[in-house]
Amino acid sequence: MTNNADHIGSLPVAPMALGTMYFGTTLTQPQAWECLDTAAALGATFWDTSNNYAFWAGGTGDESESVLGEWFASRGAHARDQIVLASKVGARPLAGHSDLDHVAGLSAPAIREQVTASLLRLRTDRLDVLYAHVDDQSVAFEETLGAFADLVEEGLVREVAASNLTAKRLAEALTVTTSHPYRALQQRFTYLQPAATADTAPQVVLDDATELIAETAGITLVGYSPLLSGAYTRKDRPLPSEYDTPANTVRLERLREVTKSSEMDAGQVVLAWMKQRPRAVIPIVGVSSPSQVRSAWSAVTTDIPAALMSILGQ
Numbered sequence: 001m002t003n004n005a006d007h008i009g010s011l012p013v014a015p016m017a018l019g020t021m022y023f024g025t026t027l028t029q030p031q032a033w034e035c036l037d038t039a040a041a042l043g044a045t046f047w048d049t050s051n052n053y054a055f056w057a058g059g060t061g062d063e064s065e066s067v068l069g070e071w072f073a074s075r076g077a078h079a080r081d082q083i084v085l086a087s088k089v090g091a092r093p094l095a096g097h098s099d100l101d102h103v104a105g106l107s108a109p110a111i112r113e114q115v116t117a118s119l120l121r122l123r124t125d126r127l128d129v130l131y132a133h134v135d136d137q138s139v140a141f142e143e144t145l146g147a148f149a150d151l152v153e154e155g156l157v158r159e160v161a162a163s164n165l166t167a168k169r170l171a172e173a174l175t176v177t178t179s180h181p182y183r184a185l186q187q188r189f190t191y192l193q194p195a196a197t198a199d200t201a202p203q204v205v206l207d208d209a210t211e212l213i214a215e216t217a218g219i220t221l222v223g224y225s226p227l228l229s230g231a232y233t234r235k236d237r238p239l240p241s242e243y244d245t246p247a248n249t250v251r252l253e254r255l256r257e258v259t260k261s262s263e264m265d266a267g268q269v270v271l272a273w274m275k276q277r278p279r280a281v282i283p284i285v286g287v288s289s290p291s292q293v294r295s296a297w298s299a300v301t302t303d304i305p306a307a308l309m310s311i312l313g314q
């Protein structure tokens, strides 16, 4: 990797993040633990959760963090120390609500309350990476970053980060004077780009302008939904309609060509491409079985030859 994709601020991180969004809701605790055990044994030790996963799948939002916390408690103190644990605040629905229009947000008191609850669920004394999950334009960046910095100074958080910020808003956040600026940015990203007219809100797709700002500021890029839920390889997962564009037809043809010359399947090629492109993006891979963990890990620890990288392009 040629940019910051092997660390976030001072923290070394694995070449992929384990997506735990459906742990404890769609996935039972034993299924989730099998994935966690497999990931820990492989060295896939950068884990991604949030304080709202997955309220939309019939949960309260506690489930993913709780399943991880129970795993840490059951596997002993050493287990927690092996893991770079990332969670997110800001997009948890308020009591009595189950939608993203009424969320806890990113004011200083809301951040403190949410992090305190996350630490209890995760049964830990610190978050290694704390993300602001979605933009909260009702609160000044000075307040949010100030609250984040206090948590770092108290040892409750090690590095702070953002998710779903546009280039303009990221640039604004970077004007705030703080000793603990955003060190990572988590956006939606895969080999294909949704149509320019697609409405992805509240999700924000990584774009060139944002990549440039991040590169200049030394911000590590992290990309979610890299496998498009399995659409690169599975007939039961059609490509979402917003990806049906002439540019993506060309890219899919390039991906087919490279996959034919490779030992990897198309989804694995995408994961390897993400971490190998000049502006590397750490993929966060959603998993529901040990074999999916192994497949993703094998991809991010395999190098695509330069000639095939040039076919894939940027």
Ligand SMILES: NC(=O)c1ccc[n+]([C@@H]2O[C@H](COP(=O)([O-])OP(=O)(O)OC[C@H]3O[C@@H](n4cnc5c(N)ncnc54)[C@H](OP(=O)(O)O)[C@@H]3O)[C@@H](O)[C@H]2O)c1
Binding pocket: 018, 019, 020, 021, 022, 048, 049, 133, 163, 164, 186, 187, 203, 223, 224, 225, 226, 227, 228, 229, 230, 233, 234, 267, 284, 285, 286, 287, 288, 291, 292, 295, 296
């Ligand atoms: N910051 C944000 O706003 C945000 C938003 C969304 C997600 N995220 C994070 O990103 C993570 C990943 O998101 P995602 O679930 O949308 O991503 P994804 O990686 O694009 O899709 C994951 C799904 O792909 C399928 N899959 C995994 N490995 C496969 C393989 N080898 N072959 C075929 N299919 C495979 C699985 O479906 P089945 O389980 O059905 O088999 C899995 O659940 C989440 O867990 C979360 O941590 C963050």
